[in-house]
Amino acid sequence: MSTKAALRPPPGVGWATQVTLGVAIVFLLCAWAIDLTPGALANLPQQMVTVLGFFYPADMSYGASRVLPALIESIQIAWIGTIIAALLSLPLALLGARTLFPRIARLVKLISATARAFPEILLAIYFVPIVGLGPFAGALAIGISSVGMLTKLGAEVVESIDMGPVEAVQAAGGSRLLALRYAVVPQVLPEIVAHWLFRFELNIRASAVLGVVGAGGVGGVLLNTLRYRHFEKAAAVLLLTILVVLIIDVASGAIRRRLLR
Amino acid sequence: MNDSAMRPLRPARNWALILGTLLGVTMMTVWSARGIGFSLTELACNLPGGSRLLVESWPPEFSYFPRLLAPLLETLQIAVVGTVIGGILAVPVAVLAARNLTPGVLVWFLDRNVMNVLRTLPDLFWAMLFAAAVGFGPVAGALALTVFTIAVISKLWSESLEAIDMGVPEAVRAAGGSWLAMLQFGAIPQALPHYVSYALYAFELNVRASMILGLVGAGGIGMVLETQRSTFEYPRVTLIVLSVLVIVLVIEQISEAIRRRLA
Structure with missing residues (x-):
């Protein structure tokens, strides 16, 4: 009896409990x-059902005439x-790959980290x-803010390659540029293109909201x-957006899987 | 002659595929560029006026900062509330979406596909919807982030749950434990560090998102940003953007440090 009690960890307030309590207090505040x-939370489900009712039926003629062009x-x-x-x-x-350009890589990574910190909508x-x-304006904002992430991911891909071919090209007397062209780019291109496609999927969502600040696209239409509380028209926006994004995600995902195979 | 026989064959190129891809990408690009009015001449014409605005927007109007404190705090409160409610609701959603734990294939199928559909809508769309449903203000923002958090955590965590060692949950079942007991003692403890890590990650995303929710009237610093932006007070806009960036970066650093220790 006594040995069993000694083997057991002492009861008390554990680390996880303290964290949970802390989070709960911050949450309540x-x-x-x-x-x-x-009370507001308890009312919410009923309120949502009422509002959802306004969305039916979706005004598809508005969808065809205004929403599709915006999409x-x-x-x-x-x-x-x-x-x-x-x-x-x-x-x-x-340039950002440590393994190829050890000196410039640091600077390039710093620039890409800064570019990543800006949400597109602020740009x-x-x-x-x-x-x-x-x-x-929207396209420029999306382009600039995507550079950061694509540079980071691309540099990681380049850093992970097999350096053998690079050394082989240089040992055969090839310049650094030739090494990039014949040893690095062929190894990294499929994975980098897959990252481009993934970023395109993210950018569809990002460009959908840019209309909020007047930078074109479907976000302004929804706003x-x-x-003006035209819920049937808003329903058309939502339905068509979901449909188009799903189609693009599926198509892009299929291409990405083939590229990485 | 002999030399060429020794050499391995050069891999044949699929010219049809290469040309087809190039053609498709070029056509898509030209079509898109025309559609959005991409023109370098227009850019060149507008640039002088625009650069004047950029010059005006620096230095930021630091004296305005005291008036930003309350909205910034509200922004963080929105992010906390959204993350906590969403994080709790994500637990059942993730468990039902994990193939090895779900009680039925139908539930699994519905959960997975409903979440996939929800994930197609960007966070700001949810903010607009909730602002229309419950009125403008921080509650709408918190609810939008709740949905967003459920979508993020359930996707990531259901994958971790699918990767757990099924021996322990099976042992609980074999000992006569119920489905809930299996979850509580067999499955969830294995994936708990992942859950905490994903919840922190969702918090990072939510802090970032909460800063712009106000653009559509869902509370926080974004509402101040929207009024200053629409009246072209760009020195103030710059101050807001800078303070948002600092807060986002600080929270990301803290959260990443915790997540690295968890991993």
């Missing part, structure tokens, strides 16, 4: 600060943004007055329909 009362614009914004980012990030990814706030209201 925050909920109180933003006026999220238990196409969102796709175009995402595409141009991804192309800009791909073109800029390919050389940066090579769009600056690009809209510079290039004017509209999708072009307007909800502002």
Whole structure:
């Protein structure tokens, strides 16, 4: 009896309990600060059902005439943004690889970390007055903010390659540029293109919200329909957005899997 | 002659595929560029006016900072509330979406696909929807982040749950334990560090997202940003953007440090 008790860990307030309690207290304080009362939470499901009722039936004629063009614009914004980012990030990814350019890599990684810290929508706030209201500002914002992530991921891919071919090219008298062309790029290209496609999927979602600050796409349409409480029209926006994003995700995912096989 | 026989054959290139891809990408790019009015001349014409605005937006108006404190705090509160409620609700959603733990294939199938559909909508869309449903303010933002958090954690954690060692849960079942007992003692403890790590990651994403939720009226610093932006007070906009970046980076560093220790 006594030996068993000695073997058992002493009962008491464990580390996990303390963390949970701390989180609970912070949560309650925050909920109180933003006026999220238990009563409001209890009312929520019923309120949501009522509001959801307003969304039915979706106004599909509005969907065909206004939402589809806006969605196409969102796709175009995402595409141009991804192309800009791909073109800029390919050389940066090579320069950012520790294994190839030990001295410049640090600087490139610092730049890419800074670019990653900006959400696209904050960049769009600056690009809209510079290039004017509209999708072009959105594409630039998406392009610049994607460069950071694509450079980071690309540099990691380059760092993970087999250095044998690089040494072989240089041993055969090839220049550093030739080594990049014949030894590095062929090894990394499939994986890097897969990252581009993945970023395109993310950029579709990002470009969908840019309309909120006047940078084109479907976000502005949704904001307007909800502002004037045209819920049937908003339902068309949501349905079509879900459909288009799902189709693009599935198609892009299939291509990515083939690339990485 | 002999030399060429020794050499391995050069791999044949699939020219049709290469040309087809290039053609497709070029066409898509041209079509998109025309669609969004991509023009370098317009950029060149607008640049002088735009650069004036960039010059004006620096230095930031630091004297405005005291008025940002309350909205910044509210932003963090939105992120905390969204992460905690979403993190709790994500537990059952993730368990039902894990193939090895789910009580039925139908539940698994429904859960997985409903979550996939929810994930297609960006966070700001949820903020707009909840702002329309419960009114403008931080509660709408917190609810939007709740949905977003469930989507993020359930996806990542259901994958960790599928990777656990099934021996322990089976032992609990064999000893006569119920499904819930199997979860509580067999499955969840194995994946608990992953859960904490993903919850912190979701918190990072939520802090980042909560900063812009206000653009659509869902509370926090974004609402101040929206009013200053629409009146072209760019020195203030710069101050807001900088303070947002500092907070996001600090929280990411803290959270990443904790996550590295967990891993």
